[in-house]
Amino acid sequence: MNVVSILPARVEREKGLAVAVGLLAALSPNVIGQWNLAVAIGWDHKLAAALPIASELYAAMAARVWAATPKHCRAQKKTAAWNMAAGIVLSFALNGLAEAVAFGAIQIALWLVLLVAAVPTICVAVLLHMAMSGTAVVEAPAIEEAPAVAIEAATEDVYTPPAKPRGTVRVSPTNIAKAREYLATVPDPSKVTGTDLEAVLPRLGERSRREALDKARAEMMARRPVQDTLELIEA
CATH class of the missing domain: 1.10.10 (Arc Repressor Mutant, subunit A)
Known part of the structure; x- marks a missing residue:
């Protein structure tokens, strides 16, 4: 199945640029907030970027896989939907915790440190599961072999015209x-x-x-x- 855009090339380029800029603007607060949250619980400043990268990449890719999975692959579509929901919930929870810590509504405690520390492991598990869930087994239709006697009986009365001789090829x-x-x-x-x-x-x-x-x-x-x-x- 070939997918063809119904928009002019100029509008298609503008749409792609708008999507890229919009995603960058929407993800920037999430990335900065989660980076601050990781630093607040004691992560190194350089490694703190791993928290927003892992969580936001999982959420975005889960939504992309769900949208690209064909409807007739119901099991894969259902798994992708669960992955997308889990990615959105994870991103929303981390952003909420980051804002709550920045606002002073939640103090840094052991449960918060353990919860944030578990995020990279969770993302590794779900990303590996996502990588292996995009395949489906396609069974080739079985071809039944007709008995030789039936084939001989079917072809016994069939007239086979003689082979025509090849025409002469003219060359200048x-x-x-x-x-x-x-x-x-x-x-x-x-x-x-x-x-x-x-x-x-x-x-x-x-x-x-x-x-x-x-x-x-x-x-x-x-x-x-x-x-x-x-x-x-x-x-």
Whole structure:
């Protein structure tokens, strides 16, 4: 199934740019808030970026997989929907905790440290599960073999027309001359095939090139005794 955009190319580019800018603007507060939350519970400033990257990437990719899963793959569609819901809930919970800590509504406690520390492990588990859930087993339809007796009975009264002889391929004298000139340049003309003449006769088909090759060889063989006689007279 080919998917074709109904929008002009200019509008399609503007749409892609708008989506990219909108996603960047929407994710920026989430990334900064979760980064501050990771720093607040004691994570290193450089490693703190892993928290928003893991959670937001999982949420975004889960939604993308759900949208791209075909409707007829019901089991995969259901799994993708659960992944999308879990990603949204995880992102929303982390953003809420980050805002609550920044506002002073929640104090840093052991339960909060353990909860945030479990997020990378959870993201690893669900991302690996997502990576393995995008496949489906397609069974090829079984082909039943008919008994040999039935086949013979079915084909016994069927008339088979005789094979028609191939028609003669017509080749112009110009193309035959080109083939003959090519044969004169090779050490062993008997080893030349129609494929070798593809560069010399690009407009001809395979049968036409073979016909031109055969006629060129025949003309060369017919001219050889005359040439030998002339060479003896000159000698």
